[in-house]
Amino acid sequence: MNLQNEIESIIKEAKSSLSSCQAEDQLDATKNLFIGKKGKLTQVLKGIASLTVEEKKTIGKFANEAQAEIESFLEEQRTRLKESYYSESLKSEVFDALRPIASSERGSLHPITQIQYEIEDIFTSMGFSIMDGPEVETDENNFAALNFTDDHPARDMQDTFYTVDGNLLRTHTSAIQVRALKNLKPPFRIIAPGRVFRYEEVDASHENTFYQVEGMVVGEGISIAHLIYTMETLLSRIFRKTVKTRLRPGYFPFVEPGFELDIQCLVCEGKGCSVCKHSGWLELLPCGLVHPNVLSAGGHDPKRWTGFAFGLGLDRLVMMRYGIHDIRYFQSGNLRFLKQF
Numbered sequence: 001m002n003l004q005n006e007i008e009s010i011i012k013e014a015k016s017s018l019s020s021c022q023a024e025d026q027l028d029a030t031k032n033l034f035i036g037k038k039g040k041l042t043q044v045l046k047g048i049a050s051l052t053v054e055e056k057k058t059i060g061k062f063a064n065e066a067q068a069e070i071e072s073f074l075e076e077q078r079t080r081l082k083e084s085y086y087s088e089s090l091k092s093e094v095f096d097a098l099r100p101i102a103s104s105e106r107g108s109l110h111p112i113t114q115i116q117y118e119i120e121d122i123f124t125s126m127g128f129s130i131m132d133g134p135e136v137e138t139d140e141n142n143f144a145a146l147n148f149t150d151d152h153p154a155r156d157m158q159d160t161f162y163t164v165d166g167n168l169l170r171t172h173t174s175a176i177q178v179r180a181l182k183n184l185k186p187p188f189r190i191i192a193p194g195r196v197f198r199y200e201e202v203d204a205s206h207e208n209t210f211y212q213v214e215g216m217v218v219g220e221g222i223s224i225a226h227l228i229y230t231m232e233t234l235l236s237r238i239f240r241k242t243v244k245t246r247l248r249p250g251y252f253p254f255v256e257p258g259f260e261l262d263i264q265c266l267v268c269e270g271k272g273c274s275v276c277k278h279s280g281w282l283e284l285l286p287c288g289l290v291h292p293n294v295l296s297a298g299g300h301d302p303k304r305w306t307g308f309a310f311g312l313g314l315d316r317l318v319m320m321r322y323g324i325h326d327i328r329y330f331q332s333g334n335l336r337f338l339k340q341f
């Protein structure tokens, strides 16, 4: 067989191998068998040495054409494979934009977090900013700067967890009042939500860990009228109806005068029922005007500045909202309880 015939049969063989390939990587491997460095065509061309110059020219040209022919055939095959891949996958793949997704369980915010966020929204809409403070506090911030002297009997009102280094777990968010007075320039309005701790015997209405939102407004001429207005606005928005309030005297070393704010019973509207123990009123939150000693300790002149403060317990509020009778549910991690919110 002369070289030309051999080359022709290589072309034929290459074409038939390429057309039986099923994937693109097979195409490349097959190509190497014929026109790669060790391919059949290359091998055949080694015989060229014994030819005359004229014959070398003809065969050389012929071999180049053969290579080009195989390569272009290979590209056709590549296109064939791609097209059949796409048309096959179009047949088998389905895209249904309306198909419902598999249902998955959704979490929800803890009811205390929910009410905290609502309260934050109400207060920011009234121009308050939100402040934060650490859960481990100094005696200074939790007590001393709030007008609790060392031997003050009121320190016993709040049973305290102390840390070995002489600090404590804050017993109330009022510690953030001190931080506000030290860090902000009056006039200011802040609320400070947070977790607080007391060394309490735990039962249906007492927890060692609970939540408060502190509020503090300091300015010139701030009075009890501002306090009452702010509390009534807050409570009407939380309970989604007009809420009647009253103030009774209450004692806290950092307010003077200090009050307990009651709301008219939401269940019987003041007529008297079992929820309000037939008094028509529910005790809701302690508050008062900021004590001059507290303003002074914070570096502000009590003759110029006055203010009010309040401490709202979130656990009680959520219990009232949903009729929950045991405070221990909140920290229990009980999913059957939590999934209801």
Ligand code: PHE
Pocket (backbone or CB within 6 Å): 171, 172, 173, 174, 252, 255, 258, 286, 287, 288, 309, 310, 311, 312
């Ligand atoms: N910090 C007080 C408490 O937890 C509540 C309070 C706050 C009272 C602000 C007056 C003003 O008992």
